[in-house]
Amino acid sequence: MESALEEIEFLALSSNRVEVLRLLAAEPHSRGELATETGASQATLGRIIADFEERSWIRRTGGEYVATATGRIVADGFTDLLDILETERGLRDIVQYLPTDEMEFDLRHLADATITVPSQTRPNAPVQRLLDLLRDAEEVRTFSHAFNDQTIRVVQERVATGGQRFSGVFSPGAIDALTADDRLRNRLESLRAEPDASLRVRTDGVPLAVMIADDVVHLLLRDDSGVLQASLDTTAPAVREWAIETFEAYWESAEPLSGSL
Incomplete structure (x- = not known):
């Protein structure tokens, strides 16, 4: 036999x-x-x-x-x-950068995910993918240890024109990095003042960089040195459910961004 x-x-x-x-x-x-x-x-x-x-x-x-x-x-x-x-096979080259300890869903739900990696001609391709999603999204929720100048510019402009609702939970380091630059601090102040924007800070930090743009969940993936290695986005319902539940948990454990920046 x-x-x-x-x-x-x-x-x-x-x-x-x-x-x-x-x-x-x-x-x-x-x-x-x-x-x-x-x-x-x-x-x-x-x-x-x-x-x-x-x-x-x-x-x-x-x-x-x-x-x-x-x-x-x-x-x-x-x-x-x-x-x-x-x-x-699709995840093989980026699995070492996936925050799998935090991802409480079966990785098989990433079967149809879009993976974007930097290249010599497009070194900023992962961030550009995120910006493209943000420009079209009507509702954005994020929990992240970073909020770079390109992202905050797109979000602030979209929210200011009434095209987007934004809620974000950030680590203290993400906010500190913005307030250290006068131009970015002013943009953060403008975003905070918008009625369709809500920002919170989580003292214990945020170990992930996740944005939920309408039906799409987007993750920025970095190595141990903080160098951006790839991005991954998917519309899989199970991943979106995880992302929303995780966002809500971080939101509840964070404090509103208040006071002088």
Whole structure:
């Protein structure tokens, strides 16, 4: 009897096997329909069908084939494995920068995330991605250890023209960095004065840099030295739920930004 690993290898070595099993797990197909869907020859399909019938993964019903209950289990499990590996490949180069200790959701929810990394021609690409999202957003909520000059400019201009509602929780260091510069301090004062803007400071700090721009959750990812390495954004509902819950928790544990800057 073949081991489970050998069965995995049996499927993995043939994309046609994977596709045929996936199709038959979804609904019955004739051999002609399988040939059209997969592009496999009749000889190849004959071998696949024989192998699958030997394993009781499929059965014939009239002139069609369909997956058995165990065949559907195998199809679902193998599809899940493929999805996991595709997600891992996408995250492989940035996983060391992900704040996974704080991310209370399954990383599989990042399967369709947009990852932006700096390049020689676009060294500021991750921040530019964030700015593009901010320019279109009607509601922005953020919790972050940083609030740079480009971001605060876009937010202040959008809020001042009535195009955006903004709520932010920041670490003391983020506010200190802004108030140390006269121009940025004035912009922060202007933003704080807007009725559609609310800013708070969390004494214990904020270990993440997350913005929720309407339905999009955006993370800026830095290395241990604070150098920006990438950004990641997604519209996955589970990630957005986590981001909103985390924002609300930080908001409740922070104090309004008040007094003279």
